[in-house]
Amino acid sequence: MDATVRDNREASRFEISVDGDVAFQEYERRPGVIVLMHTEVPEHLRGHGLAGILTESALEVARAEGIRVMAKCPFARAYIEKHHKLP
Numbered sequence: 001m002d003a004t005v006r007d008n009r010e011a012s013r014f015e016i017s018v019d020g021d022v023a024f025q026e027y028e029r030r031p032g033v034i035v036l037m038h039t040e041v042p043e044h045l046r047g048h049g050l051a052g053i054l055t056e057s058a059l060e061v062a063r064a065e066g067i068r069v070m071a072k073c074p075f076a077r078a079y080i081e082k083h084h085k086l087p
Helices: 050-065 074-083
Strands: 005-008 013-018 021-030 033-040 068-071
Touching: 005 050, 013 050, 021 050, 033 050, 033 074, 050 068, 050 074, 068 074
Parallel strands: 033 068
Antiparallel strands: 005 013, 013 021, 021 033
């Protein structure tokens, strides 16, 4: 399964296209912060880690741009808490 993430800035979301379907994570850009709003993975694509890949991509973009991440999306918030615990 190809899990290449595309930042679709026009639609304000990160996307992974698989066999004509799209998993995505919507965001809002604000000064100095990217707000992760909602993550959606089509039912038949669930269980392949796509939501985590989308969240990691958002974190990589934030690091590269030197901005903060605010997770309003429950999945993104839980993922960050589980995988990116601060000391």
